[in-house]
Amino acid sequence: MMNSLNLSIARKASIKKNLMHYISFLAIFILVLVFTAMDKSFVNQANLKNLLSDTAPLMVMAAGMTFVILLGSIDLSTGAVCSVANVLVVKYIAEFSDKMENVYIAAALAYLIAVAFGLFAGLIIGVLQAKLKLPSFIASLGLMSVWKSVALLITEAPVSIPKKSWGTIGWSRINFGLIGLPLVLALSLIIFYYILQTKTVFGKSVMAIGGNERAARMAGMNINKTKILAFVLNGFCAALGGIFLAAKLKSSAPTVGDSFTLLVIASVALGGTALLGGKGSLLGTILGVFTVSIIRNGMNIVGVDVFWQNIVFGLVVLCAIAITSDRSGRSLVVK
């Protein structure tokens, strides 16, 4: 009798532990049903293709953000970094393709510049947080404002990618059935990050720092290096998101990333990563990203007003955090 009691208690604990994943799966299932019921065209091939290709930039950006949130930090400048990378890519593809013979080399250079910027932006916030001990929330809030303006300053007038360079962004139009190459790349990236999280010194350090930074320091873990690397990886992802969007839109859009910050954080939170850090997984983030994508796409299909969409996303973030946050700790202090 004791044994069966023990078993049922253990089972309850494991169900509770995985509750978030069940909820995510369930949410995706229910959302698909609801949107299909409201509008049949939700499940037609064109829309599914559209939905899946929209998912790619969000997934890329959420991958990087997961590390930052696992640390217990946050980066609100992600969207703005994405915007800057976006306008940089378009600007330099246009500029270099005028000067150079080979449009592919020109485009590669432009991509490199955007990625370099992303790494740089991540490095700045990483150093501000780790070395100067600025709270990442405030540091990134300030940087968000900086990068937003930088994106607008770079774009004196809207630029489009010239026709002769369209071949250089053609990769984003390659499809394997319903799934496009960008989504495949995004999924590969997230799997790669998952391996980083579970199988490397860096990943273990992130989890330990997120769980108890003081203990991680005393145990001789490299705190600053880990934190800065996490922010750099996030900056890289934000820049990649900007490149994905540029390839899709073919023209510069200096505010394209703004709405992404909230969506990215919503995806990570819905994926079950605790905002206080130390708990969560990149695999959960995949589910979170799909949930957010489906809500966004579904609302477009059934014709929800854009302003209302933002209200919904705001509420989704709050709900996701309310469900995932662990309030059982008696020492929990929220400021």
Add this chain to the structure above:
Amino acid sequence: MLEESKMEKKLLFRASNITKVFAGTRALKGVDLDIYEGEVVGLIGENGAGKSTLLKIIIGVQPQTQGEMTMFGKPYEPKTPRDANGAGIGMVFQEQSLIVNLTVGQNIFFGQEKKFRKYGFVNWKKMYKDTETALENVSCSHIPARKKVLDLNFATRQMVEIAKVVNLTRSSGHDHCLILLDEPTSVLNETEVQQLFTEIRKLTAQGHSVVFVSHRLDEILAISDRVYVYKDGENAGNMPTADADEAKLYEMMVGHSTTTEYYKLDQQRKPDPEAVLDIKNLGLHGVFKNVSFKLNKGEILGIVGVVGSGKEDICSVICGDEHPTFGEMYVKGEKRTYFSPAQALSDGVLMIPKERMEEGIVSGLSVNENIAMSNVRLLRSGPFLSSKKMVGQSDEWIKRLRIKTAGKDELLARLSGGNQQKVVFARALCSQSDILILNHPTRGVDVGAKEEIYGLIRDMVKQGKSVILLGDTLDECIGMSNRIIVMCDGLVTGEFDAPVEDKPTQVSVVSLMM
């Protein structure tokens, strides 16, 4: 005579056959506790024996799985600590719950401000007047009601907590109440402990009863009237304190009698002449200065001093947590300055920190991951971690240190204090560090685990590691060390050799500490 006086006393509280099941493990297996009016009951047992669990059940933080409790002879089933207070039971928690930037009065009536409302404002005058009454009720009228808790010493804070709890329980309308004290002395120094004891006796003289939980058997013997011993969640017996002594209680707690080789003196070895750590005129601005000493290979060097003597800060500097302002440090012959514990670790210097919960463990991660924290780098094969190496390491150390856990994937939060400390030790042992700074390694650990930890320390030095030890008690420090450095007010005031046959006396050491 004794029997007679006990007969006269009225039964205040009774818990019978209490069982508690946590996620499949049985923390309590039917324990009993009787408390009469006006007595101090000592509660002892190893870590994980179930003392804290029982207290939490009594105070209504968590319900029991089976068993009944009565208070004043009536059934008692608290759902929350507030219910418990209403029934006349209050508890002072292990970690202090006072808010230090509020005054004594504000703390005592914290959460009851409504009672003092006058035109929507708080009537402070009345609150402080009531505070004075509340303090008088526990014979502590010397504590100023308007003083901030921040400015009080720990013993006084403890009394404020007790006053708060007594006041809460008294307002329930009962004359006599039951106060539960969970390791109240762990943050107090000797004089403060005596002060607390005096206050406890005053309380019991008024007919209140106190349950006193402590790891220190000498304290239990000094303050309690009766002692209950629990072992592995079961009753191990109870007796009047008059019939008990340390050896007897120890035997009941661990199930075998204490040996004269408590500190394993027969295993104390002579250190090698080679110095692994050489400290010259080290100083930290405003904290300590001109500290010089050498640590030899295979030596246990004890540093003793009162709180604030600078001994802990020296350890922080050596392990890289703090950067020294003056002086030089030579590690294995080479000059070193550390800016982080990570740098120190790469030279084989590691500290086991004092505050286990805050600095030692990551409670949200598994035993496996906690053990690997200091040597993840060594567990790589290629760019990735080898889970085979990691799991192998955990299995080995769980077995070697006899860590009680459901498995290596169990979250550390679910382990008892002593076992958590063993995990921290496992981490230090497999980190391949050979200069270990042990900052209160037996803090909050029960007698049995203590003995195992002493054994571990002896093994460490046998393998040629060197240890700097800040002991939990002076006795421990003298018993374990080869050499002892005494500190006072940031200066080294003395040094003793402590070979097996000629250990310095506590008195001679203490005289240099003050």
